[in-house]
Amino acid sequence: MALSASRMHASRVTCSYSVEKIPAGTSKFLNRGKEVPRIGIGLAALGRPGYINLGHGNDMVGTDVDKMRAHTWETLDAAYNAGVRYFDAARSYGKSEEFLSGWLESRGHDPSELLVGSKWGYYYTAEWRVDNGDQPHEVKEHTYKNLANQTAESDGLLGGFIDLYQIHSATKESGVLENEDVLEELAKLKADKGWRIGFTLSGG
Numbered sequence: 270m271a272l273s274a275s276r277m278h279a280s281r282v283t284c285s286y287s288v289e290k291i292p293a294g295t296s297k298f299l300n301r302g303k304e305v306p307r308i309g310i311g312l313a314a315l316g317r318p319g320y321i322n323l324g325h326g327n328d329m330v331g332t333d334v335d336k337m338r339a340h341t342w343e344t345l346d347a348a349y350n351a352g353v354r355y356f357d358a359a360r361s362y363g364k365s366e367e368f369l370s371g372w373l374e375s376r377g378h379d380p381s382e383l384l385v386g387s388k389w390g391y392y393y394t395a396e397w398r399v400d401n402g403d404q405p406h407e408v409k410e411h412t413y414k415n416l417a418n419q420t421a422e423s424d425g426l427l428g429g430f431i432d433l434y435q436i437h438s439a440t441k442e443s444g445v446l447e448n449e450d451v452l453e454e455l456a457k458l459k460a461d462k463g464w465r466i467g468f469t470l471s472g473g
Contacts, residue, residue: 305384309355310348315341317363319399319406332399334364341368342375349376354383358427359437360419361391361407370426385430388469389419390437390445409438411445416454424462434458436468 314320318332330340345356358365366387373385392415395406423431434455439445446452446468455466 305354306352308353309357309384309386310345310353311357311362312341312365312369313359313362315344315362316358316365316368317393317395317406318397319395319401326399332397334397338364338368338371341365342372345369345372346376349383355386356383357386357388359388359391360422361388361393361437363393363395363397366423366426370430373427373430380430383430384432385427386433386435387423387427387431388435388437389416389423390439390443392419409443411436411439411443411448411451413448413450413454416451420454420458428462431462431464434464434466438471439468440471 314328315337318329318337330336348356356369358369360366369385390411391407391409393406394404394408395401420434423434436445436455458464459466
């Protein structure tokens with residue numbers, strides 16, 4: 270898969286993509302019965318103006334929310350046209366869930382056409398700043414209270430599309446996998462909403 274883009278200048282923004290279809294090969298991801306390509310796209314660097322990627326600023330079309338939404342939608346269009354059918358967001362990825370939700374509605378996609386995953390456990394703290402000084406852009410909180418709050422937010426934006434809901438960066442130190450209240454709530458989400466439940470890992 271190859272995506273190439275060009276964009277400039279301060280007075281106007283132009284974007285163009287060259288898209289090649291992704292290689293053949295599918296799997297029944299999450300046992301949903303949907304044959305999907307073995308590649309997806311994440312919105313970590315699309316849903317907020319500041320991110321850890323080197324050269325991230327060079328890919329930006331500006332930090333204005335409307336411009337970033339349009340850029341995200343164009344990127345998602347390119348991915349979809351290339352054959353991507355798994356889309357990943359998170360509560361801590363700025364406006365990623367909002368952008369993804371708007372794109373899904375705008376393009377008239379049906380939940381049966383694709384798979385959507387999101388994550389809870391971090392909350393976004395940069396308030397749309399690129400430079401957050403010496404403070405982190407996101408803070409981990411693997412508590413029942415945060416799960417309840419972020420589940421409601423994710424459900425409000427993507428509820429009808431969510432296939433997979435994950436603990437974001439589970440670690441032994443956070444204690445999330447031993448928190449009975451959290452585990453019971455996740456089991457309830459699986460039973461009541463049909464969401465698959467999982468977790469991602471990191472070193473801290």
